[in-house]
Amino acid sequence: MIRFEGVTKKYGDGSGGESIAVNNFSLEAPTGRITVLVGPSGCGKTTTLRMVNRMIDPTSGVITIDDRNTADLPLAELRRGIGYVIQHAGLFPHRTVLDNVTTVPRLLGTDKKTARLRAMELIERVGLDPDLAKRYPAQLSGGQQQRVGVARALAADPPVMLMDEPFSAVDPVVREQLQNEFLRLQSELGKTILFVTHDIDEAVKLGDQVAVLRVGGTLAQLATPAQLLADPVDDFVAGFVGRDRGYRALQFAEAPELELTNEPTVTIGTSASEVRAVGQPWVLCVGDDGEPMGWVRAGAVSGEVTRDLLQRGGTVASTAGSLRALLDAALSSPSGRGVVADADGRFAGTIRASEVVPVIEARQQSVAEREDAAASALQGEATPA
Amino acid sequence: MITFATVWAWFTDPANWQGADGVPTRMLEHLKFTGITLAIALVIAVPIGAWVGHSGRMRWLVTGANAARAIPTLGLLFAVSMLVSPLFTSSLAFTVPSIAVLVLLAIPPLLSGTYSGIESVDPAARDAARGMGMSDWEVLTRVELPCAMPLFLSGLRSATLQVIATATIAASISLGGLGRYLIDGLASQDYVQMVAGSILVALLALVADLVLALLERFAVSPGISGRGQGVARRRRLRFGRGGDAAASVKNSTDAPLGADPA
Amino acid sequence: MTWALDHLDQIFTLAGQHAWLAGLPLLIGLVISVPLGWLATRKAWLRTGLLTVTGLLYTIPSLALFILLPPLLGTKVLDPANVIIAMSIYTIALLTRTVADGLSAVDTSTRQAAVAMGYSTFGRFRAVDLPLAIPVVAAGLRVAAVSNVSIVSVASLIGISQLGYFLTDGYARSFPTEVWVGIVACLLLALVFDLVIQLLARVLTPWTRVAA
Numbered sequence: 001m002i003r004f005e006g007v008t009k010k011y012g013d014g015s016g017g018e019s020i021a022v023n024n025f026s027l028e029a030p031t032g033r034i035t036v037l038v039g040p041s042g043c044g045k046t047t048t049l050r051m052v053n054r055m056i057d058p059t060s061g062v063i064t065i066d067d068r069n070t071a072d073l074p075l076a077e078l079r080r081g082i083g084y085v086i087q088h089a090g091l092f093p094h095r096t097v098l099d100n101v102t103t104v105p106r107l108l109g110t111d112k113k114t115a116r117l118r119a120m121e122l123i124e125r126v127g128l129d130p131d132l133a134k135r136y137p138a139q140l141s142g143g144q145q146q147r148v149g150v151a152r153a154l155a156a157d158p159p160v161m162l163m164d165e166p167f168s169a170v171d172p173v174v175r176e177q178l179q180n181e182f183l184r185l186q187s188e189l190g191k192t193i194l195f196v197t198h199d200i201d202e203a204v205k206l207g208d209q210v211a212v213l214r215v216g217g218t219l220a221q222l223a224t225p226a227q228l229l230a231d232p233v234d235d236f237v238a239g240f241v242g243r244d245r246g247y248r249a250l251q252f253a254e255a256p257e258l259e260l261t262n263e264p265t266v267t268i269g270t271s272a273s274e275v276r277a278v279g280q281p282w283v284l285c286v287g288d289d290g291e292p293m294g295w296v297r298a299g300a301v302s303g304e305v306t307r308d309l310l311q312r313g314g315t316v317a318s319t320a321g322s323l324r325a326l327l328d329a330a331l332s333s334p335s336g337r338g339v340v341a342d343a344d345g346r347f348a349g350t351i352r353a354s355e356v357v358p359v360i361e362a363r364q365q366s367v368a369e370r371e372d373a374a375a376s377a378l379q380g381e382a383t384p385a
Numbered sequence: 386m387i388t389f390a391t392v393w394a395w396f397t398d399p400a401n402w403q404g405a406d407g408v409p410t411r412m413l414e415h416l417k418f419t420g421i422t423l424a425i426a427l428v429i430a431v432p433i434g435a436w437v438g439h440s441g442r443m444r445w446l447v448t449g450a451n452a453a454r455a456i457p458t459l460g461l462l463f464a465v466s467m468l469v470s471p472l473f474t475s476s477l478a479f480t481v482p483s484i485a486v487l488v489l490l491a492i493p494p495l496l497s498g499t500y501s502g503i504e505s506v507d508p509a510a511r512d513a514a515r516g517m518g519m520s521d522w523e524v525l526t527r528v529e530l531p532c533a534m535p536l537f538l539s540g541l542r543s544a545t546l547q548v549i550a551t552a553t554i555a556a557s558i559s560l561g562g563l564g565r566y567l568i569d570g571l572a573s574q575d576y577v578q579m580v581a582g583s584i585l586v587a588l589l590a591l592v593a594d595l596v597l598a599l600l601e602r603f604a605v606s607p608g609i610s611g612r613g614q615g616v617a618r619r620r621r622l623r624f625g626r627g628g629d630a631a632a633s634v635k636n637s638t639d640a641p642l643g644a645d646p647a
Numbered sequence: 648m649t650w651a652l653d654h655l656d657q658i659f660t661l662a663g664q665h666a667w668l669a670g671l672p673l674l675i676g677l678v679i680s681v682p683l684g685w686l687a688t689r690k691a692w693l694r695t696g697l698l699t700v701t702g703l704l705y706t707i708p709s710l711a712l713f714i715l716l717p718p719l720l721g722t723k724v725l726d727p728a729n730v731i732i733a734m735s736i737y738t739i740a741l742l743t744r745t746v747a748d749g750l751s752a753v754d755t756s757t758r759q760a761a762v763a764m765g766y767s768t769f770g771r772f773r774a775v776d777l778p779l780a781i782p783v784v785a786a787g788l789r790v791a792a793v794s795n796v797s798i799v800s801v802a803s804l805i806g807i808s809q810l811g812y813f814l815t816d817g818y819a820r821s822f823p824t825e826v827w828v829g830i831v832a833c834l835l836l837a838l839v840f841d842l843v844i845q846l847l848a849r850v851l852t853p854w855t856r857v858a859a
């Protein structure tokens with residue numbers, strides 16, 4: 001666990017005055033969880049993060065890792081026990097990928113062979129082709145470099161990781177891949193992670209808890225992603241969390257058991273007459289294993305169903321997914337019927353937006369009732385009997 | 386009259402290849418002065434350049450050294466010789482001031498090469514190195530110096546050419562070496578000897594430059610030079626005699642960076 | 648000081664000659680290295696070839712070049728043309744790389760905008776690339792100017808008249824004052840060159856002076 005207790009950092013502004021980058025900041029980042037620090041540029045996220053491995057020394061306050069005051073630990077020992085990943089990866093250009101990854105184990109005295117074996121394992125683990133190990137950083141794409149940066153930080157198996165906007169310098173598609181693999185990796189490794197980003201979507205996606213900072217370096221709100229979207233404490237957080245938050249919050253609402261509508265399906269090669277026999281303008285096409293492939297417009301089929309007739313615009317929700325995924329499947333489907341697949345990816349049925357909305361409303365109702373109950377319980381305690 | 390034949394005759398005359406004034410002796414002398422000078426200059430300039438680049442403090446040392454390059458080398462040679470020679474007896478009276486001036490001339494390119502090499506290291510790489518618990522010394526030796534290699538070596542090439550060229554001129558204050566052929570030939574109106582000496586000096590400079598260019602192949606990580614790896618050339622740090630454009634622009638606001646062939 | 652005042656006439660005459668020997672090659676070098684630098688940006692092999700050749704020329708020590716040029720060109724040893732040509736060679740060697748670097752440093756989006764507007768290759772070079780490369784080229788020119796002023800003084804060893812005369816003469820007569828006057832005069836001349844080039848570059852690039 002990383003704990004900040006009343007941490008403040010002031011910088012001299014060069015003309016005798018001071019500017020406060022981080023102000024009386026307190027926070028607990030629980031062991032084995034991802035805590036995201038998010039906020040607009042210049043709000044002190046990087047400063048906060050870098051005070052943990054003492055790249056920056058706090059002006060006042062205490063930072064502890066597992067109840068040990070970081071200020072009392074020898075610098076090298078502290079830093080070697082913390083994985084550190086930064087925006088542009090900061091790979092050493094004169095070393096191969098493999099030698100970059102073995103850096104910290106080698107500093108710690110691990111012999112070369114052991115360090116390399118473990119490095120190869122890590123390189124694969126972060127989703128890199130082992131052939132890349134012999135390359136130099138300049139020969140890698142931005143996304144690959146960032147993966148090497150993560151592998152390098154993990155090389156000495158540190159319990160704590162500090163990550164400063166590690167994915168913000170890559171394009172959105174690669175970023176999403178990196179985020180997904182990061183979550184997969186974390187589910188295997190269970191590190192205590194402090195993660196900085198200015199991107200609220202990233203924060204909500206990755207964080208077990210999210211700390212929103214405001215300019216001046218104060219903590220505006222600490223909450224789980226769902227709480228943050230559902231209940232921003234003030235206008236600043238609400239503005240920062242942004243539009244669509246009602247919709248985005250649904251991603252944290254697990255879909256209840258729903259009545260799905262069964263649907264006649266066709267496959268590639270089904271004849272036009274059979275398709276028309278279904279009697280609907282849009283017909284769902286599934287693959288050999290029953291996996292949904294796309295919608296076919298019945299009127300467009302002449303001869304038989306072919307791949308290029310498939311309309312793939314609709315998203316597929318999972319029975320174990322969120323309300324957001326369900327609603328999106330319905331809204332993105334050309335037929336208006338959202339496709340839902342089971343845990344094995346087989347077509348399970350369809351659902352309409354008009355069927356999802358009542359579920360959402362019912363959920364809001366129950367949340368409100370629960371809060372009322374909690375509030376009156378509190379009042380009951382406060383009122384002397 | 387100078388013709389190819391007269392010069393050829395000079396080179397094929399066995400007398401010119403023997404004794405204290407023979408080509409091998411003069412060549413070795415020239416190499417010796419160059420070597421001693423570079424060794425002294427490296428010992429002075431590299432630690433200072435590394436320190437300034439690493440700490441970012443006292444940058445004026447580099448700017449100052451660069452500005453000093455505007456002093457005409459010939460003037461420096463004569464002035465120092467007149468100041469220092471009287472302090473020594475024997476042949477040291479000529480070698481010490483010459484070597485002193487050669488060292489002074491070799492320092493600026495070495496200093497700014499080392500400094501700008503270290504200063505050009507990707508701040509993110511430096512940050513990562515510190516973040517993984519490297520000490521200042523480890524950051525310097527494991528990250529900054531290897532990354533600074535290309536610019537340092539360009540500085541070394543500039544310095545070497547500068548020293549070879551100025552050592553030639555130093556024959557006018559009685560230093561040995563290949564410059565003797567030029568200066569003595571001038572005094573005795575032996576133009577053939579002057580031309581032969583000039584050819585030797587030019588060859589020496591060329592070969593030295595080539596050797597250093599080869600050294601660059603071995604001393605610079607392929608990850609930085611991009612050699613033989615199909616690396617996108619974007620990071621290639623090249624720095625010819627005068628420095629790469631960016632470096633010369635940056636430095637030229639304070640002082641010129643180019644080395645004189647003197 | 649008094650010696651310098653007594654010899655003001657001579658100082659100015661020699662300074663004039665020195666300025667000519669160091670300055671004219673700057674112009675010649677510029678005129679030649681702009682097209683060479685442009686060629687170097689066109690094709691990778693041209694760049695390698697040009698920069699290798701100019702780089703090799705630059706390695707030749709100046710005194711050796713002053714002595715080698717007369718038999719090669721058929722000029723007299725005392726002909727100032729040798730110095731002009733030698734200094735032009737050094738200037739070209741230095742500036743070709745600078746011009747090439749300066750031209751290739753022009754912002755890609757600026758260049759593409761120019762192409763999209765329908766500039767021909769040459770028109771774009773003249774109207775867009777070259778003006779934008781001026782700051783880099785000027786920086787290279789300043790380096791060349793200061794270096795030229797220093798190298799020209801070496802030519803006094805073979806008897807070409809310029810400020811270097813004070814150096815050789817002062818040394819021959821064991822008269823330090825004269826040597827110092829020579830050094831200071833050279834430094835002042837280098838400073839004048841430097842300021843003139845900076846001024847010209849400023850005048851030619853008004854857009855760089857718009858408050859940032």
Ligand SMILES: Nc1ncnc2c1ncn2[C@@H]1O[C@H](COP(=O)(O)OP(=O)(O)O)[C@@H](O)[C@H]1O
Nearest residue numbers: 011012020021040041042043044045046047048
């Ligand atoms: N070394 C420094 N000296 C002075 N001010 C700084 C320094 N580093 C950061 N700051 C200031 O502290 C504030 C917070 O910076 P930072 O932690 O980098 O913000 P963020 O990472 O959230 O964008 C900013 O206003 C920044 O200008």
Ligand SMILES: [Mg+2]
Nearest residue numbers: 042045046047
């Ligand atoms: Mg930041």
